[in-house]
Amino acid sequence: MLHGLDQRTTFIYAPVQKGLALVEDKLRSLAETETSPVQPLLQYVTDAGGKRVRPAVTLLAAQFHPHDESRPVIMASAVELLHLATLIHDDTVDNSAMRRGRATVSNTWSPHVAVLFGDYVFATSATFVCDTRNIRVIRRFSETIMELASGQLMEYFTAFDAVQARDLYNDRIYRKTASLFCTASESGAVLGEAPEREVQALRDYGYNIGMAFQVGDDLLDFQGDASDLGKPVGSDLLNGVLTLPTIMLLERYPHDNLVQALFQDPTNEVKLQKVVDVINDSTILPDCEQVVLDYCDKAMLALQTLPDCDAKRSLLELADYVIDRRR
């Protein structure tokens, strides 16, 4: 079930439409064939839909050369399942009540169930990857789970620390988001039997698209109004999490750390508004937009030497789409 697709994403997904339908079948059959008490939980999370961007990237990255088509489909299903597993645990540790307009697993069942069921989905995704029978891809997948967890832990351990360098932020969002995009494109390329040079190019693409996604997401927290987002402006800051706009603020005003003042008194709305205002009155937000564009440009550049095909056009269009949805 693909949610929130517009005409443009339908065009982007066109070369892998059949593969994505098989991914949906694989996810659906997980719940259909299960008989244990886990069944309603599997049903609940695989029914929730989503844009399936990560599996689409895996399938597109596999399309450059003739290959056994079943293997990228298995991998794409694993990538989406891993994404779903991380959402289950993230919502649990963040005490989130809602996700994509529905109650979270933690909220519907309990945090207890959500922890164990998240483990179950992580492990299920890992068994899927084993069916690719490719050790490189299997190992990379486990490393990705380590990176996802350590990225979340870094966010937690650095919360309310008002002195953070940009390279730490970059490392943190790589782990949290770009790592899985890298693995999505790299594994697609490996299972699509691309030569090593192209595998690295597609991995680069995944890295840059992933970074663009996360910086773009972090920016949303300072844009629009609360009603658009379903959460208040500055909610990352309220949770003590520095993102690119606040890190740029620290870089520009190292001797007048407004963020530190806020973190010493984190429920003070006047201090929060002050940070948001100074960011909005500076060139920080357009400069952050430029960072997103730069990542998208690098993603497109990475594909330059790859053979021309529908999948390449789709991947370029996806990068362009990430840029355009910001205008």
Added chain:
Amino acid sequence: MLHGLDQRTTFIYAPVQKGLALVEDKLRSLAETETSPVQPLLQYVTDAGGKRVRPAVTLLAAQFHPHDESRPVIMASAVELLHLATLIHDDTVDNSAMRRGRATVSNTWSPHVAVLFGDYVFATSATFVCDTRNIRVIRRFSETIMELASGQLMEYFTAFDAVQARDLYNDRIYRKTASLFCTASESGAVLGEAPEREVQALRDYGYNIGMAFQVGDDLLDFQGDASDLGKPVGSDLLNGVLTLPTIMLLERYPHDNLVQALFQDPTNEVKLQKVVDVINDSTILPDCEQVVLDYCDKAMLALQTLPDCDAKRSLLELADYVIDRRR
């Protein structure tokens, strides 16, 4: 660091002493080489020690034929890490404050950190297994994580259900405990290049030893006094968890369900004591002991056709030790 070893376990571990030392090195070096905020957590859990029964079983199961010795060591380390990961999550969902005389990760840091760090340790164990480069073993390992998680979920979903059949209990404790023992012995045998018939025999051994361990553990809840155990007699029952003694009680008195009466009023100490007394006044506890002995006998029988060697003597002695520590 091996804790709680007596003369007899030292004898059992003798043929794999070198391998177990390498496992300790691998676990220790995990924390030593880590530089991220995960480092103190890794240090904390790998320092905690333990009997290392599961890795010993892996190493012993590998000793029947000439083989590349590094691979069972990697596998044994992965098996122990997986065990540590499950303890981190189990303690978190059970709100346990202490484990092996030390504060749990959840208690020392927070449940939030424990969920994410548990994920990290699960994933680390999976990357270790990848280094065996054996797909059969890698896949079996992921399935084991699914079984461990679903076993815990089954325990949760059946809590306070006073009508449970013995086959459901057996399935639940297989998933919760015996699954990892199976995987420990099976993977050791596979990586020790045993022929398939011996792999199946060693897997059988692991299954039966694992079941014996868990039934034995469940029995402890009805034996000794609170001061021995560090938890009150009947604490599984207080948590709504049926184990073999209570299931035998239901089998013997289907029309006078004392457990149901307790579950309808679960804090009633008189009703709890009544269940404990009826169990103690019947032949249930000796009958449960017999179940443990039967599993140990089956474990020994499974090894009957295997070549005679020090490792075989150790595995037999381990089964015998499980019997003897019950006398």
